[in-house]
Structure formats: C-alpha cells, structure tokens
Amino acid sequence: MTAVFLNSSFLILQDIGMSELLLIAVVVLLLFGGKKIPELMRGLGKGIREFNDAKNNVRQEIEEGMREKPVQAAAPATTDAPHTSTEDAPLPKA
Template sequence: MNVFGIGLPELAVIAAIGLLVFGPKRLPELGKTLGRTLKGFQSASREFEQEFRRAVDSVEAEVASADTSTAELTSAELPSADLPSSELARADASPAEHSPAAGAEPGSTAPAS
C-alpha cells in the first residue's frame, strides 16, 4: 500500500503519533474528517480531469474537422487540370489582353493615352 508516497510502516508511525497527540477518543473523529476531506479532493480532482478531457476532445474534434476540410479543398479537382498546357498558357495570357488599360474609364473600350 502506497498512499501519497507513504508506505505501511510510515503510516503506522503517523497513526501512533496521532494516537499519542490526540488521544483515543478524538482519533476516530479526526480519521473520519480526514477521510471526508480526501474523498472531496479526489472527487474534485476527478471532476477537473473529466472537464479537461472534454475540452481536449472538443479541440481535437475541431482540429480533425479543419484537417478534413483542408484535405477536401486540396483534393478537389480544378477545372484547369484537364486542359493541355498550351490551352493553360493561352488562358493565363487572355485576361491580360482583355482587361481595361490603366486609367481607362469603366465601360469604355478605347485605350488610355
């Protein structure tokens, strides 16, 4: 038996000292009080651990959801993936040819001079 790093011989010495200090009448009462206190600490510790585990599980679920969303986005097929490289080069160049010149008014097709 090892409670808080205290073995059976140490516990017997502590009990003997307690018996001498508090006497045989008060020792059972102190034992009950100590037992209730330890039980309260254990239940508070258990409750804290459960709450901590719930919080960690919640964060892990959010991270897993984010990883899944990221994987879905990166694995999604892009429309340009099926085009030959010559068409990709033409598609990259075409927006520059059709974009309005800098300084041109919206709606006008004449180049700015």
C-alpha cells in the same frame, strides 16, 4: 524521503516502513487521545474524498474539452474604406 510522482497515489508511503507507521500512530494516539481519532479519520476521509472528486471533475472537463470540435477561425474583417498609402502622400509645407 524523496518522491517522484508516478501513477501511484501512495508513492509517498514508499519510503516509510512499518516501524515508522507504528511510531506515527502512537504519536497521534498520544496527542489526540482514543476518542478523538475516529473524528479525525472521518475528517481526513472527507477531505480526501473531496480532493478526489475535484480531481476527477477537472480531468473530466479536460477530456470533454479535448473531444470538442475546434472552432473554425472567423473570416478576416474587411473594411469599406479605400486603402491609402502614406508613402505617396505629399508632405505638408511648414
């Protein structure tokens, strides 16, 4: 099963047919039992909801950052000290 991410959230399910989904459902039912499945699905739904909320928050922050005006560059710092060149200075005697 190979998947390339596009705009679809369910692209992973593209290569899974109805028989595979039925097999997965039977295995989950056998492993966890009928009473535990609703609790598992609630947990899965909560996890997906939290993931989507976090994804939307990141997207919103990025969009807000792109809408902000760019900060103007600060003027270059100047020093009051005179500029001296080391090329013209006499070498010390050894």
